[in-house]
Amino acid sequence: MRNVHFVTGFPGFIGKRLAARLLERDRKAQLYLLVQPRFAKDARREVARLGPKQASRVQLLVGDVVDMHLGLSGEEYRKLAGEVTHVFHLAAISYLGVDRRTLERVNVDGTRNVLELARDAKNLVRLSHVSTVHVAGNRQGVIDEDELEEGQRFHDAYEESKFRAEVLVRKAMAELPISVFRPSTVVGDSRTGEIDRFDGPYYTAFELVISPLRVPVPLPGDGSFPLNVVPSDFVVEAIIELAFQKQAEGKTFHLVDPNPMSARKVYEYVARRAGKRAPRGRLPAKASVALLRLPLLEKLARPQRAAIEHLNRIVIYNCRNTLEALDGTGIRCPPLTSYLDKLLSFVEEQQRLRREARTRAEPLPEDPLAPAEPAPPAPEPEEEAAAAVETDAAAAPAASGGKRRRGSRTARSRAKTAAAAPGVAAEATEADEAAPSPEPARTRREA
DSSP states (O other), rough: OEEEEESSTTSSSHHHHHHHHHHHHHHEEEEEEEEEEGGGGHHHHHHHTOHHHHHHTEEEEOOTTGGHHHHHOHHHHHHHHOOOEEEOOOOOOOTSOOHHHHHHIIIIIHHHHHHHHHHOOOOOOOOEOOOOOOGGTTOOOEEOTTTTOSSSSOOOOHHHHHHHHHHHHHHHHHTTTTEEEEEEESOTTTOOOOHHHHHTTTHHHHHHTGGSSSOOOBBBTSSSSSSEEEEEEHHHHHHHHHOGGGGGOOOOOSSSSSOOOBBBHHHHHHHHHHOOOOOOBBBBBHHEEEHHHHHHHHTTHHHHHHHHHHTTTTTEEEOOOHHHHHTTTTTOOGGGGGGHHHHHHHHHHHHHHHHHHHTTTTOOOOOTTTTOOOOOOOHHHHHHHHHHHHHOOTOOOOOOOOHHHHHHHHHHHHHHHSSSSSHHHHHHHHHHHHHHHOOOOOOOOOO
16 A cells, blocks of 8 residues: 655645655655645645656645644545545744734644544554644753653743644544654755755744854853754654654654754854854843843844743753664764855855845845744634635625635635646646736744
């Protein structure tokens, strides 16, 4: 029996890389990729980039983890549940500026809905749940992989929502074959330096230590805290390898750098490379946080304040499970010193292209140092359905909640029709590129 993989969080930062690698490694597998309607165009473009042969094994499913049956039709859901062997749950919101209710809906309720699919999947071999090391909250010292509920408090609603999601997953381990993965801050590819953007809620940490590329900013405290970052290619390879290992079932894995450098050492290295002198003065961490709590800065600086509070702690993530399971596979987290130059070169090249584009008044390439855009507030179910009806020119005005829901299904079915076949996807991508249209600010749901 061939493997059938289901991935949430496509076409996000890690999701699109994991999907492409699954196709390369498992050459007979079928992939189902869950895509929100507003990202269907991006998803079609990513699938088209895989090439005709790979794309023929991919089917896009337009839906949403927050909805019952993941927003799929009854027929789609039954087919998926009857075929799927491996589930990779990456969909999540990590932006710290999002309200608590939205984080709960996506990170907690979304995980609950994926667990329901896993229970309905008769051929399930493994559910791989992507969590985060930040479920440890405000704990300090050594954090073991098997620890979760240790009385910790949380710096923000993001950490708490991911914690609550993992609690659900831990309880489901008694009945389902599950592996949990907790990456630290994910940066670019260690082989090429390519960065979409620094991923995770605490990207500010890495931005601070590479600030000499632009203007050196003093580090909070003495910079002695470990800067634990991991390259995206290591995270993808580790998740896929362990998802196929029988002995990885029922375990939690820290996907971290086992020997992280201190932020001060990285900061000084970047300053030397940029030919700039690192500031000698120190900005006490408590003073940094207090400054960012001022009324005029509090809302704008919430992510930065959370990152600084996180940075001013000595935390060691024990990764014994990961090291033992990956021993002999050739997969390991490379030291930051082995790929930092590649990351910095990529960032510098993107900044050069942006400067040139400004002089020619061309569209700017994406800045990997720019923070992620905030997600729009989560609509009420009735509002969401009504919006879908309004976009459906053929639908009659809704007079009740039930009619609105049918309008929502109609709009979704059109999106699904456009995304279903790889051949159609390639044609649609060409048309989209030929006639681009402005889109509202968006934030992908991924881990």
